[in-house]
Every structure is written in C-alpha cells, then in structure tokens.
Amino acid sequence: EAGVAQSPRYKIIEKRQSVAFWCNPISGHATLYWYQQILGQGPKLLIQFQNNGVVDDSQLPKDRFSAERLKGVDSTLKIQPAKLEDSAVYLCASSLDLGTGYEQYFGPGTRLTVT
Amino acid sequence: QQQVKQSPQSLIVQKGGISIINCAYENTAFDYFPWYQQFPGKGPALLIAIRPDVSEKKEGRFTISFNKSAKQFSLHIMDSQPGDSATYFCAASLTGGGNKLTFGTGTQLKVEL
Numbered sequence: 001e002a003g004v005a006q007s008p009r010y011k012i013i014e015k016r017q018s019v020a021f022w023c024n025p026i027s028g029h030a031t032l033y034w035y036q037q038i039l040g041q042g043p044k045l046l047i048q049f050q051n052n053g054v055v056d057d058s059q060l061p062k063d064r065f066s067a068e069r070l071k072g073v074d075s076t077l078k079i080q081p082a083k084l085e086d087s088a089v090y091l092c093a094s095s096l097d098l099g100t101g102y103e104q105y106f107g108p109g110t111r112l113t114v115t
Numbered sequence: 116q117q118q119v120k121q122s123p124q125s126l127i128v129q130k131g132g133i134s135i136i137n138c139a140y141e142n143t144a145f146d147y148f149p150w151y152q153q154f155p156g157k158g159p160a161l162l163i164a165i166r167p168d169v170s171e172k173k174e175g176r177f178t179i180s181f182n183k184s185a186k187q188f189s190l191h192i193m194d195s196q197p198g199d200s201a202t203y204f205c206a207a208s209l210t211g212g213g214n215k216l217t218f219g220t221g222t223q224l225k226v227e228l
Binding site: 004033040041042043044045048056091093095098099100101102103104105106107108109 | 119121147149151156157158159160161164204206208210214215216218219220221
C-alpha cells in the first residue's frame with residue numbers, strides 16, 4: 001500500500017512570494033489533514049477535509065493560507081504572500097474516515113524556508 | 116484546555132536502558148492517547164495508543180502507562196536501542212471533536228552505545 005505522497009520535499013522562497021504544496025493521500029482515505037510543524041514543536045492542525053468538504057479550518061490563517069481538495073482525492077495548500085514565520089515543515093496526513101481520525105498516516109512533509 | 120504538555124524536551128539513554136517520556140493533558144474529554152515516532156526527514160508514524168478505560172498497554176518493548184485521575188500518561192521504551200533514536204510525540208484526541216489530534220511538543224531521544 002502506497003503511503004501519503006507530498007511534493008515538493010523542499011522549497012526556499014523570499015518573503016511576500018507565493019508557494020503551493022501538493023498532497024496525495026492513501027488510496028481510499030476520505031479524510032485529509034494539513035499540519036504545520038515549526039522546528040522544535042509538535043504538528044499543529046491547519047485544516048481538515050472530509051472528501052471535498054472542509055470539516056475544520058479554525059486554525060488556518062485565511063488571510064494568506066488557502067487549501068482545496070476539489071475532487072476529494074489530492075489536495076493543495078497555498079501560501080500567498082509568505083512571511084518569515086511561515087518557515088516550517090508542512091505535513092499532510094490522511095485517515096480512512098472521520099471516525100478513525102485518531103489513526104492518521106503522515107507523509108514525509110515539505111520543508112519551507114522563507115528568507 | 117486543549118493543550119498537551121510533554122517532558123522532557125530531550126533525553127539521552129544508554130543502550131539497553133529504559134526511556135521514559137511523560138505527558139499531561141487538561142481536557143478530561145480526550146478519549147484516545149497515541150504516541151507518534153518521527154525520524155529526521157520523515158513524517159510522524161503511529162507507534163502505540165491507549166484509551167482511558169485501561170491503565171497500561173504493552174506492544175513489544177513499548178508500553179503506555181495511563182493515570183486517568185492525574186491526567187497523565189507516559190511512554191516507556193524498554194531495552195532501548197540506537198534505532199529508537201527519534202523524536203517522540205504524545206497526542207490526544209476527542210471523538211466528539213472529529214478525532215482531531217492535539218500534539219505535545221516532542222521529545223528528542225538519543226540512545227547511545
């Protein structure tokens with residue numbers, strides 16, 4: 001069974017530029033999560049999707065961050081414009097459905113550096 | 116009230132020793148407590164988990180101890196090996212809250228020969 005795929009693995013941009021991250025969850029997983037992991041901290045949930053609908057985006061900085069999962073499979077997270085404090089690893093995770101959200105499978109993450 | 120506090124921040128253990136990582140939570144409604152293991156350059160991976168209706172769960176060299184009254188739980192790694200060197204995160208989730216995970220701040224474990 002293929003795991004959660006993410007790309008790119010690394011990205012360096014200047015502040016005020018835009019960036020996009022892509023995630024393909026495990027096949028058949030209805031629930032998809034995006035996390036932000038700042039160095040030395042635990043992952044922080046940004047947004048949770050169930051199929052193509054948003055379940056929770058309460059911690060997503062909506063003035064600069066956006067995410068979509070149009071066909072209920074893969075997802076894109078965008079930052080525009082980026083700030084220095086956005087430097088972090090962005091993790092994507094998936095679970096079979098909302099009821100099994102306590103068992104999440106994580107991708108390798110995208111390390112973003114904003115200079 | 117959603118916070119999960121984890122200690123220590125870092126831990127060095129000799130090969131064959133016991134590694135102990137502690138977590139405390141505030142929200143008594145949490146009903147699932149997993150531990151995740153993260154190697155450099157990889158995403159976290161589920162290691163072991165417990166529900167509050169049991170006080171201990173063991174899987175191989177890994178044991179979770181759970182103290183509901185104290186709102187604390189801990190991970191014990193017996194016979195620690197250099198391959199166990201990683202960052203460990205405790206987490207908690209709430210069934211009524213969509214099973215979203217709230218993570219601790221992580222413990223960087225190094226097992227020395």
